[in-house]
Amino acid sequence: MNAEVDAAVAEAFRSERGHIVATLIRVTGDWELAEEAAQEAFATALQVWPRAGVPRKPGAWLTTTARNHAIDRVRRNTVGGAKLRELAVLTPPSDAGLFDAEEIRDDRLRLIFTCCHPALAFESQIALTLRTLAGLSTAQIARAFLMPEQTLSKRLVRARAKIKNAGIPYRVPPAHLLPERTTAVLGVLYLIFNEGYSATIGADMIRESLSAEAIRLQRLLVELMPDEPEAQGLLALMLLHDARRTTRVNDAGALVSLEFQDRSKWDRGRIAEGTTILDSAMPRGPVGPYRVQAAIAACHVTAPTAAETDWAQIAGLYDHLVGLVPSPIVRLNRVVAIAMADGPDVGLALLADLEAEKALAENHLLPATRADLLRRLGRSEEAAASYRRALDLVATDAERRYLTLRLEELSQ
Template sequence: MTTFEPAVEDLLRTLAPQVVGVLTRRWGDFAAAEDAVQEALLDAAAQWPTEGVPRNPRGWLVRVAGRRMTEQVRGEQARRRREELVAGQIPVHLRSAPGADAGDEGAHDDTLTLLFLCCHPVLSPASAIALTLRSVGGLTTGEIARAFLVPEATMGQRISRAKQRIKKSGVPFRMPDDAEWPARLDAVLHVLYLIFNEGYASTTGPRLRRVELSHEAIRLTRAVHALLPDNAEVDGLLALMLLTEARGPARTGPDGELVPLAEQDRSRWDTAAIAEGVALVTAALPRGRVGPYQVQAAIAAVHDEAPTAADTDWPQILALYGVLARISDSPLITLNQAVATAMVNGPAAGLALLADPPPTLAGHHRLYAVRAHLRELAGEREAAITDYRTAARRTASLPERHHLSLCAARLAAREGRRATGRSSVRRDNY
């Protein structure tokens, strides 16, 4: 898909899980359906650049992938029949070509059903989340590995094993009933959260934001919210996405460069999304046990309701991060808590929290980026320059790399001017 313009890549990324859902519903074989869709995407990569994007691209993918599935099923039938003839067994009937819905070219969206299939309890939570990010979110194995802070090869093996386990289990392709919700919901919400994060702050490539991912995550979260309107954590996740995405238009400059939160033009923020998000989290918090998405949404609301960066209620944010740290074990929370601590108690206090970071953060570019920022605030310019440069080398996001490199260059230039000034003073004294 690298030969396409970004808009067409985004289209294929959005359509792929929908087509996998259609084929899984027809044939009942998720692993084979995903393989067939991957082959259809390769066909699209070969044909669309010269022939143009079809008028109905999803229907095109369903037809091409469907033919691949039919070929696979017929080949499997032929293999089984040969084995049965040799063994003298009675032939076993296999489902073949699609039946009544063969003419369906993808009008029905099965993405939500596919999401719940990938989050089935036959899988461990980590495997379910990884598989769903790959099959529903369309993330690459490398992107998922970075989200989990594990090597790419490890993640590839985890996804492959998860697909095989789904296949062997014979899990039906349907939405869960009421009794099945509790066992799947946590994984589903975590997947949607990670898909949104990859869209809002892409971990790799030339774009800071992949809007199609964040918007798809919001769409699917709204669908879950419609099914579970009284679930406070679903409310919290939807609120968090809306409150965060509301800042999206101001997060990039004219040339796609990263604009930090403190420097954003807040008049460009989406006030309607902020109002909806604030209403959701305000209604969710009093309803029983408070979960991590509700707390993160509350933090986002404090940021969004501040008229200017200087008006941000950092003590309240720090208190909320304290709550979040107690209910959610995430190394990235430590980084955010360190920033909030620095804004309330000074940069030295924030740096103290990073003196012994969690092992999963060792070598992660965000650790160096946060530490660089706090060291700059503390006046430790040379150490900050080193950390900015290390963070820039370690990130795979080109806009982040450019921003971090500029931060290092700005500080280095300032240090150079200071050194020149000190040298001039010494010369004047002799």
């Protein structure tokens, strides 16, 4: 029974935490209180659910419990009388105000726009939303940003303090203010999706609830900003990637590379929707990074077989993407595409430049890429050394199993 409860609490944390925290922020106006009360609610569930059973609506139970914890905390504060009265007014006994979709429309979208206020630094906007809404740990976010965890932690503290001290409103801004927050909001949703589609750390490489939440919020954003083609491009990108989700990890829990995925199991409905959205968005104004990435994803999912993938076109798209987003990861992906189009020896020469820069020195993808190129050239001993280096750095179990299998294949 405890195992079942643990699983139910874990699933509720993945699927409901963002909504609970967002709702409590709306109700209390206190970000730190909302996060702490939500955490206490999950701890309470671990104590109560083994005796009482998992409730029919775990999210509602957890939100009510978190609100009660928040009230208790305010009550214990000798100067909290005004806040307690405010909390009582905002949350009627029936809890109807917590769950009325018409009233709140979507607390999570409201939270994203609040986090993405232009008064905050761009990376702080994204990090704060990922921490508060998606429930990612500071370590996970720091890894996504390729920065020290301590640095990221300080940014989160400063961002919360600025929202409180500057009185930044908790709302979706009026239409004329939307454009100034578009880049940050898209960045937040993109990183939430990526963390669900390909987790940066942990036992579960795929966290379906996170990627599903990102897609849901992205649909809302497209409805809110129908004239923003990059919003459509990001939705298309999410759908095209999500179409392959069920084939990316095998029954043994190991990552399955794109070339070996079972294409018959890809979600053709997702692919059709994604390509239709992309076709509509592509001609509308200068093409931004999300539409370029969606076009790359479309090349992959529309190829009948791995051998028929148009790698030359993908390499050309990466050339364009590097001009828009010259990040080390994008440049690494460009090297892979060129290697697939022009040969692994060409890829190795380009990879040397990235290795010299040290930006990805602690990222497993760099030695894993080198290992794969060496393997394709038949240089097994060198490939094995690079696979071992990648294994020292990898943070997810699925990718570790994949690299281990590759290493074992070299010795056969």
